[in-house]
Amino acid sequence: MASSPTGKKADVPSVENVDTSYLEGLVGYNARRAALAVIEVFLERMAIYDLRPVDFSVLSLIAHNPGITSRQLCGTLGILPPNLVGMINALEKREVIARQPHPRDGRAMGLHLTESGAKLMRDAERTAAQLETEVAARLTPGEARTLIRLLKKVYLPA
Amino acid sequence: MASSPTGKKADVPSVENVDTSYLEGLVGYNARRAALAVIEVFLERMAIYDLRPVDFSVLSLIAHNPGITSRQLCGTLGILPPNLVGMINALEKREVIARQPHPRDGRAMGLHLTESGAKLMRDAERTAAQLETEVAARLTPGEARTLIRLLKKVYLPA
């Protein structure tokens, strides 16, 4: 309600303060805004490692799942295979990961961290943990756990 | 059969079930997954109105803020001005919005819903409310309110 007819002109309303209450009542809108806010800080902090969020996710999954295949990465992260190829090639060229033939499937290649990749991820995961602490600082520890639990209820199949 | 691991080969591990527990402990990862899950359903439901999530957000803000300017939309939704121009033009061509000169700023144009635009948004907001009900069905009503409250604590400046 910000129409301000200060005179005799045609009553064309203008807006002083934008009312966002409707959008702020939607789960999807809030989830998207929160994700973008966290990712923005994530981008800044990971820049020193030259890692985007998706690179971090890929390397973290390889770190915790040595021998994981490209197809498994795609399925887990919702990335399409053609779009993963370039990332994997780049990470291999940087010598943070290495491909090894899959032990039981001649079509597939198992992905592994190199030693320098393992060191990089130790540092990067420490930075990520630090960032989590800061994000969670806006919440109580209990609220942070609750938030993650509720988000999982939203996106994980019931 | 590319290799028969009889025990002598190099011990190359492979992955049966991908361990995602590390990533699932991060707020940003979960917020992003939840946002993408909701937006995916949103895309499907809004297809009958030929509205993407961003179009819905823009029209909803115009509906609740008659006379809002492009610049105000950009600031509220985090869209860059050059990227809004095409959207506004398309919505005007569809005759769901109309531009009127801003009553006190000759540079700006106030944005308004047309009658057909108002009808479209009545239907679209009803569909969005229905979707929210379904998303929230995975949560209790209290959990849904808590989720939105915690998400806001994450992305709104303290």
Next chain:
DNA sequence: TATTGTTATACTCTATAACTATA
């Protein structure tokens, strides 16, 4: 001098079709 709206443009992200080699 600063701001609104705009054009042009580049870069990133995501999506589709088709090929190869193995299963």
Next chain:
DNA sequence: TATAGTTATAGAGTATAACAATA
């Protein structure tokens, strides 16, 4: 026949620089 990985390419989304009209 189906799947893992790859190539090429198209489309959508997001970014910066610069300009005209107005403040």
